[in-house]
Amino acid sequence: MARKITDGPVRNKERTKANLITALGKILKKNGFSGLSARSVADEAKVDRRLIYDYFGGLEGLVREYLNNKDYWNIKSDDVNGLIENAREDAGKTLAYKVLEEQFNSLIGNEEMRRIITWGLSEKLPVLKELDLKRENIGELVLSEVMEKHFAHSDKNFRAMYAIMMGGVYYLTLHAKMQENTFCGINIQQAEGQEEIKKALRQFLELIYT
Numbered sequence: 001m002a003r004k005i006t007d008g009p010v011r012n013k014e015r016t017k018a019n020l021i022t023a024l025g026k027i028l029k030k031n032g033f034s035g036l037s038a039r040s041v042a043d044e045a046k047v048d049r050r051l052i053y054d055y056f057g058g059l060e061g062l063v064r065e066y067l068n069n070k071d072y073w074n075i076k077s078d079d080v081n082g083l084i085e086n087a088r089e090d091a092g093k094t095l096a097y098k099v100l101e102e103q104f105n106s107l108i109g110n111e112e113m114r115r116i117i118t119w120g121l122s123e124k125l126p127v128l129k130e131l132d133l134k135r136e137n138i139g140e141l142v143l144s145e146v147m148e149k150h151f152a153h154s155d156k157n158f159r160a161m162y163a164i165m166m167g168g169v170y171y172l173t174l175h176a177k178m179q180e181n182t183f184c185g186i187n188i189q190q191a192e193g194q195e196e197i198k199k200a201l202r203q204f205l206e207l208i209y210t
Helices: 009-035 038-045 050-056 059-070 077-090 093-109 111-122 126-150 158-179 191-209
Strands: none
Touching (some): 009 050, 009 059, 038 059, 050 059, 059 111, 077 093, 077 126, 093 111, 093 126, 093 191, 126 158
């Protein structure tokens, strides 16, 4: 029987790339973007910093890879057409809730994701703007092809209503973890409070689609 190859250039490269992404995450958690440099990441990963340029094209490429790996809205452009076709079955209602739920779960359960959102609000960096625009552009395709057509002859502005719900999820989850207080008497750090928020999101969508 042939001996299984457990090492080699390809495997080593992927291992090193993963190591660099992890190292970058550790630095961002500790010091934010102000403590970020190719040297600091390489030192944390214990590798030659030239590998950051060899594997990612530079520090910005490494940050982009990190953000894309951590982002809850990780939908590839090639998948959008299938997503739109599936969403047509109920005018996008199931997808609309799924996005909100995944956003809520990601932000409430993942410190790195919360930091990405916070950085996006406080740091004017091209790579963060790029990530935000990626979400916005994919969302625009679904909104224009599915939801907007469904509500074309309605007085309901789905975009505005959905923006309020999504913004609410951002704020509630960030507030719960940063302040560790209840909001309107709901403890969103507890599973029971989280389920109440999700239930309300489903109810809002039911009302919008009625």
